[in-house]
Amino acid sequence: METFNTFSNTSFRPRESLSMGAQLHRLLRTAIIECDLVPGQAISEIEMSKRFSISRQPVREAFIKLGEERLIEVLPQRGTYVRKISVREVLDARHLREIIEISIVREVTLKHDDVLIGNLRQLITRQQNVNLGDSRAFLALDEEFHRSLALHAGREYAWRIAEGIKAQMNRVRFLSFDAATPMPQLIAEHTEIVNCIESGDPDLAEQKMESHLRKLITSLPIVAERYPEYFVDD
Amino acid sequence: METFNTFSNTSFRPRESLSMGAQLHRLLRTAIIECDLVPGQAISEIEMSKRFSISRQPVREAFIKLGEERLIEVLPQRGTYVRKISVREVLDARHLREIIEISIVREVTLKHDDVLIGNLRQLITRQQNVNLGDSRAFLALDEEFHRSLALHAGREYAWRIAEGIKAQMNRVRFLSFDAATPMPQLIAEHTEIVNCIESGDPDLAEQKMESHLRKLITSLPIVAERYPEYFVDD
DNA sequence: CCTTGGATACTTGTATCCTAGCATCCAATA
């Protein structure tokens, strides 16, 4: 049972208006992205139901959702496994994210929203205060940075889709903090993007965002080489 | 029980390697898109389980998936309803689809794939042979047309995402065949797009695709006015 | 030594039952 580390002490409180299945889904999702559940690892409905003292039913629902997000693979009558990372799938997801976020950054740049600029700079400050090596905290703030852009552009819908897309990528990004992409550089890129938005230059903002998002392309092979057992070759 | 029409005679065969929940999900998805289950209509797990002679469990799983696709709304302890169509959500979905499909049509235009061109022209011929008024058949062929583009661009992943996005739109499109968009015009637009791909002009192909996809913007208010009870105002 | 067949212990899929919360109706009451 000691295959878990981070979320091993987590337990459910009967949080208002959120089903057990939905709660478990979020918990497992984070656990997979943060590699507390490593790619290739076998999990089972019974195991999880015992682990969190609930029945198989909500676990099943969580598994189904995770399966649709391609974070796990449910094989009937055989078992359920955390999906290994597919380089091809990550690159496809990245490509999709790029065209979505570029569209978004162009929109907000044309809006000249001072409140947004302030929020973004505040987020960057918080990113600078994150302890080096606290990948979880930084990843969360990074998410919030990009989410702010989407919401200020009025693209809640697009963001909801993007969140699903990014699950795959975030596994790589989480691993890459130890291996490839230094946090200070990402912060610098965020700053550049905000500067472009503030100066109202959509083309430059697009260019900076594109460059920012394409960093994953170079870090991906590094991560794949460092953690070959987490990847499936395709 | 006679609220259904088209799929009322449908029943399950124990199709190999596809769970009842997954089968029911596909069935209900189509039924909702084709307005056999109309927006606002109440459905229930028990009703469907009786209807198809299965237990509530697979129905539940199908409902959860449909809920994530925003095709139904599950209200705990109250009931489950076919979601009314949100103009805003449809427009957001359309926008997302546009940036995805434009990216795709640019890619395939640069590829000069003769096999693809042949397939597309064949699909257009089949579209021309569809009986006027057979919205189902045409919508299916239209889907296949756009899917061919995506797959030939090697964007299976993007297409999978796009499919989810398009569920909302397709409800509108299905209604619009009776009210707004004539099939021959859509076929002409498809032909233009293929011509642009064949001549290798990505900019023009993009422009034609954009124009093609933006037809929904003009037909949407017409449909919304014609079927006000199917829409929620936001 | 290699193959084969079955017992066994898993897995997920499905069915059924129980629980808890919400809506409605209707009678009792001010």
Add this chain to the structure above:
DNA sequence: TATTGGATGCTAGGATACAAGTATCCAAGG
């Protein structure tokens, strides 16, 4: 008449039992 409170019947959420398929191990037989 208007309000209130409870009985009732609905809903979905969760727990549990059973069914069916798969992998593994191991012993019997060539």
